[in-house]
Amino acid sequence: MEIYHVPASFPLPVRHFQRNSPSTSLSCSAAVVSSSSQSDKIESECRNRMFILGMGFVGQFFAQSLKKEGWAVTGTCTSIMKKKELEKRGFDVCLFDANEPDRLSILSTLKSYTHLLVSIPSIVGIGDPVLRHGDLLRSTLMDGNLQWLSYLSSTSVYGNCAGAWVDEDYPASPVSEVAKSRLAAEEGWLNLGSSLGLSMQVFRLGGIYGRGRSAVDTIIKQEPLSKFQKMRVSRQYTSRVHVEDICQALKASIYMPSISRIYNIVDDDPAPREEVFAYAEELIEKKWPTWVRRSTSSERAISCDKKGSSTGEKRVCNERMKTELGVTLLHPSYRSGLLSIIDQMENPFQSSPFQS
Incomplete structure (x- = not known):
C-alpha cells in the first residue's frame, strides 16, 4: 500500500463538490479581520481560509498549525x-x-471562508447548538465559498462493545445521553453537507491528549480526576489519540476530500488508563527524580481505583484513516506520545501554550 505523508504545506484541492466557481480573492468580514492593515491585506488575499467553530484544545492546535502554513484562520469562543x-x-x-x-x-460571515471545522459539542436535551439555526446556516453556505466541512465527534457513539474491535461500519449504539446527542449531531452535519454538495467528514476522536493535557501533566500538577476520567478508570481498553495526529488527519482530508465519510481518529494501542499513568510516572521519575520523590503520586493511586464504570469497553480500529487518508501516525502508541511531551518540557510547572 502506498502511504501518503501529509506535506508541510499543501495546495488547495480542486473543488469537486462546490456548485459555484471559486473566487480568486475572498473578502473578509469586518467583524472577523485583524485590525492591522497588514493582516487585512494578508487575509483578503489568502485563498485558504479556515473558520473553526469552537477554539478548544484541538481547535487552537489546528489553528496554529495552519497559520504556520500561511492560512487565514478565524475561530470562536463564548467568553x-x-x-x-x-x-x-x-x-x-x-x-x-x-x-x-x-x-x-457571525454565521453570515461563513460565506467568506473556504473551510469550516465544527468543534462545538452537542448539548443533552438541546442537540447541536449550531444546527438549531439550520436555515440561516444553509442559506449562508449555499451562497458562499465553502468547499470543506468537518465535524469533530467522539468514539463514545459506539457504546459498550464488550471489548470488540469496532470500525466505522460497526453499528453505533450510544449508551449515555451525551453520546446519543453526539450521534444525532453527526447525522445532522452529514445531511447538511450532503445536501449542499460539500466535502463533508465526521471525525470520531478517541481520548485526546497532547502537550499540556496528558497523563504526564496530570501527575505533575496533581489535578483531581474529572467526572469522565473517573468513568474511564476501570476500563480495560481506552482508545486515545495525540492532538498532532488529529491535525494531520484533518489536513489529509483537506487534500483528499470526500462526501459524507466517517473516520475513527485513534492510535494503534487502546491501552488501559492504569498502564498509561504508570508509564507517565516512570518518565517523570527519570527526568525529575528529586521532584517525584517529594510528590505523593496520588494520581496513580486514584487511577488504580476499580470503582469506575466500564460501560465503554471497545477497541477502536483506525484502518480507514490509514488507507483512505494515507495517514501514518506520528504517535501510534501512548508511549511515543508521552515521551515526546516530556522531552519538550523544561519545567514541570510550566503551562502549555495549548492549554484549554
Whole structure:
C-alpha cells in the first residue's frame, strides 16, 4: 500500500463538490479581520481560509498549525475573557454563542471562508447548538465559498462493545445521553453537507491528549480526576489519540476530500488508563527524580481505583484513516506520545501554550 505523508504545506484541492466557481480573492468580514492593515491585506488575499467553530484544545492546535502554513484562520469562543486570552496568543477570535440571538450574525460571515471545522459539542436535551439555526446556516453556505466541512465527534457513539474491535461500519449504539446527542449531531452535519454538495467528514476522536493535557501533566500538577476520567478508570481498553495526529488527519482530508465519510481518529494501542499513568510516572521519575520523590503520586493511586464504570469497553480500529487518508501516525502508541511531551518540557510547572 502506498502511504501518503501529509506535506508541510499543501495546495488547495480542486473543488469537486462546490456548485459555484471559486473566487480568486475572498473578502473578509469586518467583524472577523485583524485590525492591522497588514493582516487585512494578508487575509483578503489568502485563498485558504479556515473558520473553526469552537477554539478548544484541538481547535487552537489546528489553528496554529495552519497559520504556520500561511492560512487565514478565524475561530470562536463564548467568553470575553477567553477571547482576550486567545488574541494575546495571536489568534483571530470572534465571540459566538448559538444560544445568544445577537451573536448569530457571525454565521453570515461563513460565506467568506473556504473551510469550516465544527468543534462545538452537542448539548443533552438541546442537540447541536449550531444546527438549531439550520436555515440561516444553509442559506449562508449555499451562497458562499465553502468547499470543506468537518465535524469533530467522539468514539463514545459506539457504546459498550464488550471489548470488540469496532470500525466505522460497526453499528453505533450510544449508551449515555451525551453520546446519543453526539450521534444525532453527526447525522445532522452529514445531511447538511450532503445536501449542499460539500466535502463533508465526521471525525470520531478517541481520548485526546497532547502537550499540556496528558497523563504526564496530570501527575505533575496533581489535578483531581474529572467526572469522565473517573468513568474511564476501570476500563480495560481506552482508545486515545495525540492532538498532532488529529491535525494531520484533518489536513489529509483537506487534500483528499470526500462526501459524507466517517473516520475513527485513534492510535494503534487502546491501552488501559492504569498502564498509561504508570508509564507517565516512570518518565517523570527519570527526568525529575528529586521532584517525584517529594510528590505523593496520588494520581496513580486514584487511577488504580476499580470503582469506575466500564460501560465503554471497545477497541477502536483506525484502518480507514490509514488507507483512505494515507495517514501514518506520528504517535501510534501512548508511549511515543508521552515521551515526546516530556522531552519538550523544561519545567514541570510550566503551562502549555495549548492549554484549554
